[in-house]
Amino acid sequence: MSPPREVLAYAPASVGNVAVGFDLLGHALDGAGDRVLARRTQSGEVRVVRTSGTPMDLPSDHLRNTAARAVHALLQARGASFGVELELEKGIPLGSGMGGSAASAVAALVAANGLFADPLALEALYPYALEGEYAASGGRHGDNVAPSLLGGLVLATHAGCLQLAVPEGMSCLLVHPDLVVETRLARARLSAPYPLSEFVVQSEALALFLCGLHRGDIALIRAGLRDVLVEPRRAELIPGFNQVKQSMLDHGAVGASISGAGPSVFAWFESATQAAAAMADAVAAFAAAGLAARGLVSPVAAAGARIEQCTA
Amino acid sequence: MSPPREVLAYAPASVGNVAVGFDLLGHALDGAGDRVLARRTQSGEVRVVRTSGTPMDLPSDHLRNTAARAVHALLQARGASFGVELELEKGIPLGSGMGGSAASAVAALVAANGLFADPLALEALYPYALEGEYAASGGRHGDNVAPSLLGGLVLATHAGCLQLAVPEGMSCLLVHPDLVVETRLARARLSAPYPLSEFVVQSEALALFLCGLHRGDIALIRAGLRDVLVEPRRAELIPGFNQVKQSMLDHGAVGASISGAGPSVFAWFESATQAAAAMADAVAAFAAAGLAARGLVSPVAAAGARIEQCTA
Numbered sequence: 001m002s003p004p005r006e007v008l009a010y011a012p013a014s015v016g017n018v019a020v021g022f023d024l025l026g027h028a029l030d031g032a033g034d035r036v037l038a039r040r041t042q043s044g045e046v047r048v049v050r051t052s053g054t055p056m057d058l059p060s061d062h063l064r065n066t067a068a069r070a071v072h073a074l075l076q077a078r079g080a081s082f083g084v085e086l087e088l089e090k091g092i093p094l095g096s097g098m099g100g101s102a103a104s105a106v107a108a109l110v111a112a113n114g115l116f117a118d119p120l121a122l123e124a125l126y127p128y129a130l131e132g133e134y135a136a137s138g139g140r141h142g143d144n145v146a147p148s149l150l151g152g153l154v155l156a157t158h159a160g161c162l163q164l165a166v167p168e169g170m171s172c173l174l175v176h177p178d179l180v181v182e183t184r185l186a187r188a189r190l191s192a193p194y195p196l197s198e199f200v201v202q203s204e205a206l207a208l209f210l211c212g213l214h215r216g217d218i219a220l221i222r223a224g225l226r227d228v229l230v231e232p233r234r235a236e237l238i239p240g241f242n243q244v245k246q247s248m249l250d251h252g253a254v255g256a257s258i259s260g261a262g263p264s265v266f267a268w269f270e271s272a273t274q275a276a277a278a279m280a281d282a283v284a285a286f287a288a289a290g291l292a293a294r295g296l297v298s299p300v301a302a303a304g305a306r307i308e309q310c311t312a
Numbered sequence: 313m314s315p316p317r318e319v320l321a322y323a324p325a326s327v328g329n330v331a332v333g334f335d336l337l338g339h340a341l342d343g344a345g346d347r348v349l350a351r352r353t354q355s356g357e358v359r360v361v362r363t364s365g366t367p368m369d370l371p372s373d374h375l376r377n378t379a380a381r382a383v384h385a386l387l388q389a390r391g392a393s394f395g396v397e398l399e400l401e402k403g404i405p406l407g408s409g410m411g412g413s414a415a416s417a418v419a420a421l422v423a424a425n426g427l428f429a430d431p432l433a434l435e436a437l438y439p440y441a442l443e444g445e446y447a448a449s450g451g452r453h454g455d456n457v458a459p460s461l462l463g464g465l466v467l468a469t470h471a472g473c474l475q476l477a478v479p480e481g482m483s484c485l486l487v488h489p490d491l492v493v494e495t496r497l498a499r500a501r502l503s504a505p506y507p508l509s510e511f512v513v514q515s516e517a518l519a520l521f522l523c524g525l526h527r528g529d530i531a532l533i534r535a536g537l538r539d540v541l542v543e544p545r546r547a548e549l550i551p552g553f554n555q556v557k558q559s560m561l562d563h564g565a566v567g568a569s570i571s572g573a574g575p576s577v578f579a580w581f582e583s584a585t586q587a588a589a590a591m592a593d594a595v596a597a598f599a600a601a602g603l604a605a606r607g608l609v610s611p612v613a614a615a616g617a618r619i620e621q622c623t624a
Contacts, residue, residue, distance in 0.1 A: 023512045024519060141512075155523065157516050159535060162523055193505030199541070200335045200453075202511070203518055204469050207336060210519060211467065211474055214526040223471060229511070 004310035006039045007114035011107035011305035013092045014099035015172060016143040016260035018153070019227040020202070020209045026099070026143035027153040027166075028302035029174060034103040035089040035308070036067060038111035043083040046072045053090030066101045067108035070132030074109055074125070084112050095180035097260035102144030105132025110149070110305045122149055122305065126161055137183045144260065151304025153213075167216050170254075170300045173275040175244060175282045176264040177291040181237050186261035189233050202229045218254065218270060225255025225268060238263040240289025247285045251278035272297055316622035318351045319426035323419035323617040325404045326411035327484060328455040328572035330465070331539040332514070332521045338411070338455035338572075339465040339478075340614035341486060346415040347401040347620070348379060350423035355395040358384045365402035378413045379420035382444030386421055386437070396424050407492035409572035414456030417444025422461075422617045434461055434617065438473055449495045456572060463616025465525075479528050482566075482612045485587040487556060487594045488576040489603040493549050498573035501545050514541045530566065530582060537567025537580060550575040552601025559597045563590035584609055 013032040018025040034053075041047075046068045071084055086108050092100035106129050113119045129145035142156030155162040205224045212220025235241045238258065248256040248267035252274055256267035265282070269275040279295035286293035325344040330337040346365075353359075358380045383396055398420050404412035418441050425431045441457035454468030467474040521536025523529070547553045550570065560568040560579035564586055568579035577594070581587040591607035598605035 021515070021519070022508075024516055155519050157520060157535075159520075162520075162532075164523075190508050193507060194511065195505060196334070196502050196541070199506065199511045199514070203333065203515065204336055206515055206518060207333070207467050207522060208469060208471075208474075210522045210526075211476075214522075220474075223469075229508070 002312070003115055003117045004312055006037060006311040007111040007307055008035060008037045008309040009107045009111035009114065009305060009307050010035050011103040011110060011148045012151070012302060013103055014144045014147040015174065015266045016097070016099055017227070017230065017258070019225050019231070019255055019257035020205045021143065021155070022230050023139070023141035023143055024157070025153065025155060026147040027172065027300050028147040028151045028304055029098065029172065029296065030298040030302040031296045032098060033091050034100065034107045035091065036104065036107035036111045037087040038071070038108065038115055039085040040115050041083040041085050045083040046075065046086070048086045048088060050087040051090065052088070065135040066105045066132045069135040070105040070109045070128050071112040073131040074112055074128040077128070078116065080116070082115070084115065093176065095182050096176050097181065097258065097262045097264040098174070098176065099144030099148055099260060101136035102129070102133055102148050105129050105136070106145055106148040106305050108132070110307060114307050114310060123161060125149060137187070139187070147304065149305050152301045164213050166213065166300045167218060167221070169271045171269050171272040171275040172266055172298050172300050173248065173269060173278050173282065173295060174259055174264055174266045174298070175279070175286065175293050175295045177238070177286045177293040179238070179263045179291055181262045183261040186234055186237060189237070190230060194229065198229055202227070222254045227257045231257050234258055234262055238265070239291060240286050241265065243285040243288065244282050247281040248278050251281065253278065268300060272299070314624070315427055315429040316624055318349060318623040319423040319619055320347060320349045320621040321419045321423035321426065321617060321619050322347050323415040323422060323460045324463070324614060325415055326456045326459040327486065327578045328409070328411055329539070329542065329570070331537050331543070331567055331569035332517045333455065333467070334539070334542050335451070335453035335455055336469070337465065337467060338459040339484065339612050340459040340463045340616055341410065341484065341608065342610040342614040343608045344410060345403050346412065346419045347403065348416065348419035348423045349399040350383070350420065350427055351397040352427050353395040353397050357395040358387065358398070360398045360400060362399040363402065364400070377447040378417045378444045381447040382417040382421050382440050383424040385443040386424055386440040389440070390428065392428070394427070396427065405488065407494050408488050409493065409570065409574045409576040410486070410488065411456030411460055411572060413448030414441070414445055414460045417441050417448070418457055418460040418617050420444070422619060426619050426622060435473065437461060449499070451499070459616065461617050464613045476525050478525065478612045479530060479533070481583045483581050483584040483587040484578055484610050484612050485560065485581060485590050485594065485607060486571055486576055486578045486610070487591070487598065487605050487607045489550070489598045489605040491550070491575045491603055493574045495573040498546055498549060501549070502542060506541070510541055514539070534566045539569045543569050546570055546574055550577070551603060552598050553577060555597040555600065556594050559593040560590050563593065565590065580612060584611070
């Protein structure tokens, strides 16, 4: 049987950083994602022929670059004898802190990978997804591409990805205000040097968080799910952030912080019911700061990217 | 039965920081430690009446303070009706990076605790041991007191201690050169601010290390057991450091770095045999830098503090 001529793939949004793992930890989100159709061509080139979906608040060039660059890297590495046309259908607003560029890169890669007679395993696509992220953000951090690719909570290192077990029922409330924070600008706020003492506090939190996950100990996860390093330097980019976060904690959140580079705010709850119950107050807190917002509840262990359709 | 009038306790040396956990991780060492005899008195005071053992290269005042301050904090918290005289027998050279002040504080506390009719559990002594460490180093970091108290590899946080499982057979080679590095001076070298990128690299290492421990995966431990943050800033305080470290890695060490504030250098090996086989070359590397040195091999999961004798 010859490989398909067209493959449609889906990749979910994701929460990057997860408060305690700047550039290292991320988890997938149900309920928002990108779709990419990849079509085999004779040309040998990789081209984005169409972009649709969520209205673009930012130029979509870097998205095209993200998806095309990732696929180009894959084709080169595999010595592909064909080119690929990509059609992107954005389901994730750009500059939302929901890993939109990562999802585009991952969906494009998973679709293009499906055009091969001998496709790679999902994990093996990670380095090419990092290439795509590099086009979008200027950094090779995998905290969005890794969970978008593999699903669940992932430790994304330069060497590869480790999926981390999450207590059953652990759920994420993500609230996305109608505001764009560009990743590059959000990163610029982090350039000032840091005292070692802040790093020690953050490392302690990371260690508690990881030990809590491994032991299924919510108290340890709660002690660790926080960010003294990056959140204080970015919070003022997000009107109402402190109130939104506090409203989530008041509803019993295990922890709450900025999703990726923001402006979306996320919180972990011990159950989906608890997460859903916290949504209205978080949205209201953004409204009080003059921002419309919408909420989304997802398991932390949400599914990763997948092929949705193949056409011969 | 009335409680004893005199208690003799032993507390082991320890490796602080363990490369990847500055101020957070430490493990106990067999083969070197301090003994403290605590004697109940009527005075209500805490006094160090004798210090013996290893010749002192530094004034021993801060050791006296360390032990006395820790015991004083314990007596106060418990509303003790008696005072305590302490006799310290140092088995750990001061300024060696082997957690000597921590061992003095811990041994003194464990001995004094034994004078009560209703002694506390070892874990409950941790906050008082931190008080003692504060007298010695000016910081409340528990990476030496926690393992000296509890044994094994310990994550020492402000909230408490978590003992971490270590793969069976994992052994430490520690080589102590004839040189004194005072903790306060070694800490002064760390005052310059840090770029966030260094934190990310070090956090990745910490996460890999902890995941490796939890999974019993030596490759992950190997990937994580390193220090890009502190070691480069302290290495030049230790003549021959790079050669000593390299000799250990050449013998197959899982990782090697500075023990605590130095000048001792430690490495982890998968077996005691491997650790022992690496000792001669490490000592020779110090000799080539003009320093006499002695080595010690210990399980990473070495025992913690213990009462050795009670006298009615």
